Amino acid sequence: MTETPLHHTEQPLKVVPARYPLRLVGAIFSVFILLVIIQSIATNPRWEWGVFRQWFFDPAILSGLAKTLILTLLGTLFGIIFGTALALARLSKSYLLNGLAWGYIWLFRSLPMLLVLIILYNFSYLYDNLSIGIPFTSIEFFSHPTVDLLDQFSVAVLGLSLVQSAYTAEIIRGGILGVEHGQHEAAAALGLPGYRRTFRIILPQALRAIIPTGFNEVISLAKGTSIVYVLSMPELFYTVQVIYNRSQQVIPLLMVATIWYLVITSVLSVLQYYVERYFSRGAVRELPPTAIQRFRLWARG
């Protein structure tokens, strides 16, 4: 082992990469399938891409899209706020609070969204007026006819938020349960008060587990908002239906909705990547690359 022949050090050994012929077959097959799909979509005149182009940025469609986005945003926002409260209640030591939260989650996970929306829309049959006051007395601070308060939009937001918060609560609770017990103890040993333990120590760690499932919920809500068509509320899907019922151009208008839903989901997926990246600080040695960093790596070869 003392002397290495000279030619070894001067000429480094050549590395021959392993070859996998089947992968090539697979690649050709994939390209073939893709080409077939593209060819069929592009050449079949019944897709009516001209009609699609005409409607895609139509003001009516865009206003429907805006409503879908607002419903998703509000549903998510209220879902998170109320869901966090429910999750904390479920984990609290008070049996009553715990039971109440459990009952809420049980109820709203049991009922189909459609049913919740229609019940809420018909709430005025149950109560003519909605009022805020001191229970069991005649003192009232505020009273208003139910029909005016619960219009299409409020019923949609309310219904989506109520159901969404039940699912969100369980996702958040799962995340909190996943945080190591030692973290609770360490925070307690430092004498940190409850709110600080929850919001500074436990929840930020729980978020790592919450975010992937949470985004699943947001994406499914974005598409799920289409169910408010039963309230004749002109969100994206209802708008599309109204238009094709009049013009009979069913497929191209359905494609308009399809592509917009794809866009929404794609944007949310990208957002998810960056949010996950943010919350993995400290958990991984090196943060995963951003899209720009990845492009640079690829460009450099």
Next chain:
Amino acid sequence: MSEAFDLFVPRPVQKAAEPVFLRQPHHNNPQTNAPGRIEISHLSKHFGTHKALDDVSLSIEPGTVTVILGPSGSGKSTLLRTINHLERVNEGTIQIDGDYVGYQRKGDKLYELKERAILKQRVSVGYVFQNFNLFPHLSVLDNIIEAPIVHRLLNRKQAIERAYELLDTVGLRAKAHAYPRHLSGGQQQRIAIARALALNPKVMLFDEPTSALDPELVGEVLDVIKKLAKSGVTLVVVTHEIGFARQVADQVVFMVDGKVVESGSATQVLDNPRHSRTQAFLEKVL
């Protein structure tokens, strides 16, 4: 490898030589000079039918080092956890400088303290865990300044200054902005010690602080604890490091099956054990 090695390079900036730093009274916290005497009397704790602690009584003088030894399952950790009220006891009392841990005495009645008061009591007791339990999503600096700021002992600027002092003490100033999981076990445990010290505790409890470490990293953590031993804080250490006990312990306590079977000076308990269980245990570990 190079990271672990650089720990042993002496740092010129270290103020470790002057032990006063730990007990420096803070303007906002004038009580820090209180001694830290622990009085445990007739303590019992069961988990179901299992008796984890069985009528344990123990006096710990202020500023001394007490090492608790014993086979696993003997109740050492449970005893330590009760001192910080992480575990409620079934019978008996613990007093730190005359205050009952978890209770308030009025006449001859003990009133259970509310959560807020218990949290306040914990400020004077530092706890170091076997698994460090640093907050992984916070930087080293944020881990250390969290508690003193929340308890309003220090404002943010003071807390950061203090954190750097403490990082000097444990020799890790350079790691202030690192995240805990990027550090070695020994480094993490030294940070955990700094975090506990940030509250200027009267008492520091160590629950097997070196048991989760590679053998080569044990020394750096024990060195930090040895430095603390001279600082006037009362230390209670559960450990299996007999050599460490011999070097720094003022009192060695040997526990079996939830009972204290023997206690005394290191030479008494380690070199001339009277109880047969102590003898058997020491024969195995030495």
